[in-house]
Structures are given as structure tokens and as C-alpha cells.
Amino acid sequence: MLKFKLYYDKDVEEDWLKKMCLNGWAFKKFFLGFYTFEKCEPGEYNYQIELLDSWNGEKHDYSAFMEDTEVKVISQWWRWVYLQKMASDGPFEMYTDIESKITQYNKIKNFFKVALVVELICFFMEAMATINTGSYIFAIFTVLLAVICLAILQIVWKCKWKIEQYKHEKDM
Template sequence: MIKFKWYYDKDAEQDWLQKMSLEGWAFKKFFLGFYTFEPCDPGEYNYQIDLLDKWDGDKADYASFMEDTGVEVVGQWFRWVFLRKKAADGPFEMYTDVQSKIMQYSKIKRFFTVFLAIEIICFLVELMAAFESGEVLFGAFTVLLGIIAIAMLKIVWKCQWKIEQLKREEI
């Protein structure tokens, strides 16, 4: 089965993959918002999504390391890595302490802040082109870029909110 969804929120995406597993669908691969699933026993897998600092290393080494811990690398999209573990093997959580969760959300926040800055620059350039030319097409692209920028701003704010919430927990 193939489903289309577009996520900017790692937690929501992870929860959705977990829900699909509980319904008997194992995540198989991802490409541009298209998720491919195959049948599995309901609840057979637990999923986690990780954002790597960079992807300079050998993918085989990373996958081998994860396999040694009982975790399967299901897929990778740029720096996002989709991981799963058999539910029968116990709970699966990549970041268990408050400090590591803060570091993970900070990393995600930085990642989206860079793209937010790029989107804002593109939005402003497109907005100037729309005003100067009066073309409807430029106006439509301006609106689209604005929507994308707002979505990225939302995830940056959400990460900041989660970081602040975790810091309060830590005290």
C-alpha cells in the first residue's frame, strides 16, 4: 500500500508510522511524501525517526551499528533516518534522557531554521518579482513560498516550545 502524507513534525510522523504498524502495516520506504507499506502482524514494529548531524559516514557502518542493537534502518531521506525495532524485543526510544531530547530538538530546530531563512529570502525575491511584473504566476508562487515559510516557522516554534518544556522538566 502507498500513502501520501507530508510531515514537518518528527513526532507526528513517528506516531503515524506507529499507528500504521498497530493496524498491520509495516513501513517499507519513503520518497517525496509517498510512504510504502507492506502487511505485518498488528503492532509488530516500533518506529523512531532520527535526524543525523550530517551524512558523511558510511551508510553500511551506520546500518550495521544499528543492527547490532536490534534496530533496522528502514529508509533514509537526506538526513532523516527511519528506524524500526520488533515490538517483541521491548520498548524502542532513541533519546531517553532530557538532555539528549533537548539536543535532538535543537538539532531539528537549527535544520528548519536554515530552510526557513532560505524560504523567506525566496519569498521576498518572488514578492518583488510579482509586484514589478504584475504576473499572476509570480503572485501564486509568492503565496506558495509564504505557506511553506509559515509551515517551517511553525515547526521551529514547536521545537522551541518542546525545548523549553524539557528544560522545565529538567529542573
């Protein structure tokens, strides 16, 4: 089965992949918003998504390391890696201590901050084109870029909120 979805939030995406598996569909591949699924036993797998620091082509080493921990690299898109583990092996959580969770959400926050800056530059350029030409086409793209900027800003804010929650938990 092939499904198309766009996610900016890894937690929501992970929950959706788990729900699909609970319904008997195992995640097999991702490319540009297209998810490929195969039939499986309901709830057979658990999934995690990780943002790597960089992707320098050492996919084999990373996959081998993960397989040593009984985790399979299902798919990779740029620096995002989709991981799968048998549900029968118990809970699957890549980051179990508070510091590593804070580090991961900082990585995600910084990743999206860069994307936000790029989108804001595009937004202002498009807004200037709209003002200078009065074109409805430019106005439509300006609104579209504003929506994208707000979606990215929401993720940055959510990551910041999660980091603050973890820091508060750590201080208790």
C-alpha cells in the same frame, strides 16, 4: 501499499507510522513523500525518526551499530533516518535522557531554521517579482511560499517549545 504524505513534524510522522503498523501495515521505504508499506501483524513494530548530524556515506557503519541494538534502519532520506524495532522487544525510544532529547530537538530546530531562511529569501524575491510585474502567477507562488514559510516556522516554534519543556523538566 503506497501512500503519499508530506510531513514537516517528525513526531507526527512517527505517530502516523505507528498507527499504520497498528492497522497491519509495516513501513518499508520512503522517497520524496511516498511511503511504501507491507502487510504485517498489527502492532508488530515501533518506529523512530532521527536527524543525523551529517551524512558522510558511512551508512553501513551506522546500520551495523543500530543492528547491534536490535534496531533496523528502514529508510534514509538525506540526513533523516527511519528506524524500526520489534514491538515485542519493549518500548522504542532513541533518546531517553533529557539532555539527548534537547540536543536532538536543537538539531531539528537548526535544520529547519536554515530551511526557513532559504524559503524567506525565495518569498521576498517572488514578492518583488509580483510587485514589479503584477502577474497573478507570481502572486500565487508568493502565497505558496508564504504558506511554506509559516509551516516551517511552526516546526521551529514547536521544537523551541519542546526544548523549553525539557529544560523545565530538567530543572525540577
